Amino acid sequence: MTGTLYLVPNTLDFGVGGEGTQASLTDVLPDRAIRIAARLPCWVAENAKTTRAFLKRVDALVPLAQPLQSLQIAELPRPNKGGKPGAPVPPLDALLAPALAGQDMGLISEAGLPAIADPGAALVQAAHRLGVKVVPLSGPSSLLLALAASGMNGQSFAFVGYLPVDAAERGARIRELESLSRRLGQTQICIETPYRNEALLGALLGTLAGQTRLSVSCGLTLPQEWTRSDSVARWKAAPSTMPKDVPAVFSLLG
Numbered sequence: 001m002t003g004t005l006y007l008v009p010n011t012l013d014f015g016v017g018g019e020g021t022q023a024s025l026t027d028v029l030p031d032r033a034i035r036i037a038a039r040l041p042c043w044v045a046e047n048a049k050t051t052r053a054f055l056k057r058v059d060a061l062v063p064l065a066q067p068l069q070s071l072q073i074a075e076l077p078r079p080n081k082g083g084k085p086g087a088p089v090p091p092l093d094a095l096l097a098p099a100l101a102g103q104d105m106g107l108i109s110e111a112g113l114p115a116i117a118d119p120g121a122a123l124v125q126a127a128h129r130l131g132v133k134v135v136p137l138s139g140p141s142s143l144l145l146a147l148a149a150s151g152m153n154g155q156s157f158a159f160v161g162y163l164p165v166d167a168a169e170r171g172a173r174i175r176e177l178e179s180l181s182r183r184l185g186q187t188q189i190c191i192e193t194p195y196r197n198e199a200l201l202g203a204l205l206g207t208l209a210g211q212t213r214l215s216v217s218c219g220l221t222l223p224q225e226w227t228r229s230d231s232v233a234r235w236k237a238a239p240s241t242m243p244k245d246v247p248a249v250f251s252l253l254g
Contacts, residue, residue, distance in 0.1 A: 003099040005127045006106050007114040008037050009139020010054060012221045014111040016246055023221045025057050033137040038062040040106040041071060042098040044123055048073040051108055072098065076119050092126040099132045111247070113141045117159055117191070142220050143189055146249035149227040150187070150215035153253060157187035163200065170200075174207040181212075182254030189251045197242035200250060208232045208252060215251040218243065 009029055013022045025034065037058045045051040051073050055064060064071075074095050099105045107114045107123055113136070115121040127134050143159055160177060164170045177188040192200040197218075204214055210233035217227040228240055229251075242248065 001102055002130075002132045003102050003104040004133045004135050005096070005099055005124070006036055006040065006104065007120075007124070007134065007136040008040075008106040008108045009033055009113050009137055010109055010111050012111050012140050012142050012247065014050065014247070016219070016222065023223070025061060028140055028221050030138050033139055034058055034062055036137060037106060039065040040104055041066060042103055042105040043071060043073045043108060044076060044095050044105065044120070045073055045108045046076055046110045046119065048075055050110060054108065076123065078119075092123050093130060095123060096127055096130060096132055099127070100130060111142070113139055116141055117143060117161065140221055142191075142217070142247065142249050145220045146215070146217035146227070146251060147187060147189060149217050149220075150229045150251045150253075152187040152213060152215060152229070152251055153185055154187070156185060157189060157251075159189045161190065162192060163190055163203075165196075167203070170203050171207050174204060178208055178212055178252060178254045180254075181252060185253075187251055187253050189249060191247070191249055194247055195244045197244060197246075197248050201240075201242050204250065204252065205232055205235055209254070210236075213253045216240070216242070216248055217251075218248040219246040220249070222246070 011023055011025065011028050016022060037055070043051055052068060055068055058064065059068065107120050109118045109120055115124045124134055147154055147157055163173050180186065181188045201216065208214060210231065212232050213229065214232050214235055215227065215229035219225040
């Protein structure tokens, strides 16, 4: 008998500091997810430090089954920068050793749902190959929340990750996505490191056609969250200021 790999949702306030800026755990995560997280003895995470911080928040609501210091938290290998989908991933079987020995485990992302726009997908794939039961737990996904709030096509959409940092390459990629969106009627969704939010918004407004729709969702689930969805022409007529320390999701529909 193997253990179960639980995909444990996280909050969307990773990296957001300051009083009154973080969401209440019970406002974002279902009770079942919090209760299961409190009893798991083994974890796989992007970052052990932020996982301990998450478990401290859980412990304040549901006492952990064992002391935080005694929990086993292994970190996922960091993917190479610029890695492309479909590229070879390192073997992750060793990280699943506790589950193969019969213990339940948790997989957690830095923010949101594990394995969605997240390197944890490779661990889930390994779990299926090794016969470890995988159970996803309900929780927030910034991509789907942003899509729902945008009013754009939710029947056909694509998440394209980060756009190039180089201005010329980024502009070419934006034009490519706009053309694809217009041809397929498909919403294109991307993200950026928060300190580059303003630069990406400027590039989108400077490249997209005036009639193309652009939506920005900022700080989803946080007290200061907002979404604006409008034509590029109207964005230019009434500009919005982007914060440099709050995550945002950008969506366009040609």
